[in-house]
Amino acid sequence: xxxxxxxxxxxxxxxxxxxxxxxxxxxxxxxxxxxxxxxxxxxxxxxxxxxxxxxxxxxxxxxxxxxxxxxxxxxxxxxxxxxxxxxxxxxxxxxxxxxxxxxxxxxxxxxxxxxxxxxxxxxxxxxxxxxxxxxxxxxxxxxxxxxxxxxxxxxxxxxxxxxxxxxxxxxxxxxxxxxxxxxxxxxxxxxxxxxxxxxxxxxxxxxxxxxxxxxxxxxxxxxxxxxxxxxxxxxxxxxxxxxxxxxxxxxxxxxxxxxxxxxxxxxxxxxxxxxxxxxxxxxxxxxxxxxxxxxxxxxxxxxxxxxxxxxxxxxxxxxxxxxxxxxxxxxxxxxxxxxxxxxxxxxxxxxxxxxxxxxxxxxxxxxxxxxxxxxxxxxxxxxxxxxxxxxxxxxxxxxxxxxxxxxxxxxxxxxxxxxxxxxxxxx
Numbered sequence: 412x413x414x415x416x417x418x419x420x421x422x423x424x425x426x427x428x429x430x431x432x433x434x435x436x437x438x439x440x441x442x443x444x445x446x447x448x449x450x451x452x453x454x455x456x457x458x459x460x461x462x463x464x465x466x467x468x469x470x471x472x473x474x475x476x477x478x479x480x481x482x483x484x485x486x487x488x489x490x491x492x493x494x495x496x497x498x499x500x501x502x503x504x505x506x507x508x509x510x511x512x513x514x515x516x517x518x519x520x521x522x523x524x525x526x527x528x529x530x531x532x533x534x535x536x537x538x539x540x541x542x543x544x545x546x547x548x549x550x551x552x553x554x555x556x557x558x559x560x561x562x563x564x565x566x567x568x569x570x571x572x573x574x575x576x577x578x579x580x581x582x583x584x585x586x587x588x589x590x591x592x593x594x595x596x597x598x599x600x601x602x603x604x605x606x607x608x609x610x611x612x613x614x615x616x617x618x619x620x621x622x623x624x625x626x627x628x629x630x631x632x633x634x635x636x637x638x639x640x641x642x643x644x645x646x647x648x649x650x651x652x653x654x655x656x657x658x659x660x661x662x663x664x665x666x667x668x669x670x671x672x673x674x675x676x677x678x679x680x681x682x683x684x685x686x687x688x689x690x691x692x693x694x695x696x697x698x699x700x701x702x703x704x705x706x707x708x709x710x711x712x713x714x715x716x717x718x719x720x721x722x723x724x725x726x727x728x729x730x731x732x733x734x735x736x737x738x739x740x741x742x743x744x745x746x747x748x749x750x751x752x753x754x755x756x757x758x759x760x761x762x763x764x765x766x767x768x769x770x771x772x773x774x775x776x777x778x779x780x781x782x783x784x785x786x787x788x789x790x791x792x793x794x795x796x797x798x799x800x801x802x803x804x805x806x807x808x809x810x811x812x813x814x815x816x817x818x819x820x821x822x823x824x825x826x827x828x829x830x831x832x833x834x835x836x837x838x
Contacts, residue, residue: 412456412498415544416449416464417475418442419566423543424556426462431517434491435459438498438510439544442475452500452508455706493517495703497553499546501645509707511546511645514700519557526554528652528669530613530639531584535560538582540568540591545822546645547617551586568821570594571602578607585614588823589621590764593757596628608633617641619823620732622754623663630655640665642730644718646702649673649693651730664729671695674715675724683723688733688746691720721748738827740769740777747779747806749827755801756808759794761785766818767808768831781808782830784817 413430415437417423423439430437438456440449442463453466461472496517498510515521529551531537537555539562541548552562563580565573568591577585587595595603614629614637621640629638635655642651642665649671653664674692675683683689692715695701710717721739722732733739734748741747749767756765764784769777783794791811798807819825 412436412438412458414453414456414458414461414464415439416442416444417462419539419543419564421564422475423564424552424562427553431493431496432488432491434493434517436493436495436498436512436517438500439549440464440500441542441544448508452510455508456498456510496522497546497549498705499544499549499645501546510705512703512705513647514702522554523558526551526558528650529554529615529641531555531558531560532612533558533560535584536580536582536610537562537584538573538576538580538586539564540573540585540587541822542820545618545824547822548586551584551615555584570598574598574602574606574608577611581610583610583612585611587614587616588819588821589616589619589625590817590819590823591821592616592629593622593625594763596625596632597763603632611637614638615641617643619819620734620750620754622757624754624758626655626658626662630659635659642666642732644720646716646718648695648701648716648718653729661725661727661729664725664731666730667728668730671699673724673728673730675722680712685724685726688721688723690717690736691722691730691732692717740767740779742769742777742779742805743775745805752779752781752798752802752806752808755798756781756783756794758801759789759797761787761789762794764814764818766825766827766830768827768834770810770831770834772809778809779806780810780812780834782812782814782818784814 413435415426417426427437438458440452446467449464450467463475465472494516495512496515497513500508500510531551531554535555537552537560539548539552543549556562563576565576570591574595614633638655640653649668651666652669653666672694675689676692677683677689694715719736720732721734721736722730724730734750738749739746752767753765756762762783762785766782768780770780772778794811795807
């Protein structure tokens with residue numbers, strides 16, 4: 412492996428292609444990864460070299476902007492094929508690192524073959540609006556790159572600049588996490604009206620639950636068939652997709668499987684009927700292996716695997732996600748899903764981001780606590796009144812906390828476990 416700790420930019424792609432040419436596996440990490448987290452990842456990855464970050468264990472590394480000795484031989488390398496084409500990392504909701512090796516080898520043919528379901532057509536102009544160390548922007552931009560596409564890489568993810576880049580670069584395929592989609596909807600009406608989205612053939616989102624008001628806002632802004640959502644997880648055991656037109660008939664769904672199968676069960680692994688919430692298990696197409704873990708063991712049972720999501724399917728086989736098993740809050744015996752509460756919070760006009768966690772309570776076992784970032788001062792009573800109009804009483808937060816910074820990162824991820832731990836064990 413080659414661990415790549417470089418920020419968004421052309422150097423990142425040079426590093427990936429160079430690793431491929433050597434027959435090595437690119438293993439991206441954040442360019443701002445703290446030393447302790449880098450050490451934990453390096454321990455399980457054991458890379459031959461680290462790019463952009465210095466390893467504390469003394470292994471070879473190259474700094475950002477490194478220029479090789481011009482006297483070095485730059486002739487063709489011997490042919491080599493990487494056994495895996497990427498090795499993104501995931502801390503999941505626990506923060507414990509694991510590496511997810513994509514099962515396919517590093518060939519252009521194998522990568523392009525995976526592009527069809529996501530409309531990354533030959534010659535696409537793809538706009539990267541999230542950090543490349545996350546799986547989705549990494550995966551789809553590499554698909555475009557090896558499929559004769561033009562990849563436009565943003566270094567920062569300002570919503571107004573995203574709209575400007577779409578118009579100036581004539582982007583045809585745009586990836587955006589729900590957080591960024593919501594920020595673009597909040598832009599002044601004049602900025603939105605001036606935006607030229609006519610080149611966009613696909614607006615793609617994945618990686619986090621999309622609040623219904625955000626989804627509907629975009630389906631009113633551009634033609635619904637252009638909006639494509641995918642659910643798979645980095646493991647891609649089973650893959651679901653849904654476009655905007657289909658979503659309007661199944662609001663809230665992440666689609667039906669286009670690859671693999673789904674099974675929803677109770678805690679005893681008994682299959683549940685349509686409409687009942689349980690753990691979502693996945694199975695790949697027969698004879699296909701989609702990934703390998705390093706640093707983790709798959710949660711598997713009777714040929715099915717789970718990445719920890721809870722959800723339900725309807726009579727037509729459409730999947731509706733609730734949340735992660737590890738993030739669910741049990742309040743007086745009732746299940747509360749943080750994603751549902753966060754979506755209600757973020758429908759308040761002053762709330763731009765939120766994170767919901769459970770805190771211990773002697774009476775109910777847990778109570779719901781909300782951390783919010785707002786554009787203007789909003790008192791707790793105003794928030795509570797808003798929430799009572801959207802959710803059952805036991806789901807309404809008992810307490811609120813303000814944050815001066817966004818609760819989700821640029822890839823739309825939030826570590827609720829870490830937020831909860833910081834409040835239970837401050838300092």
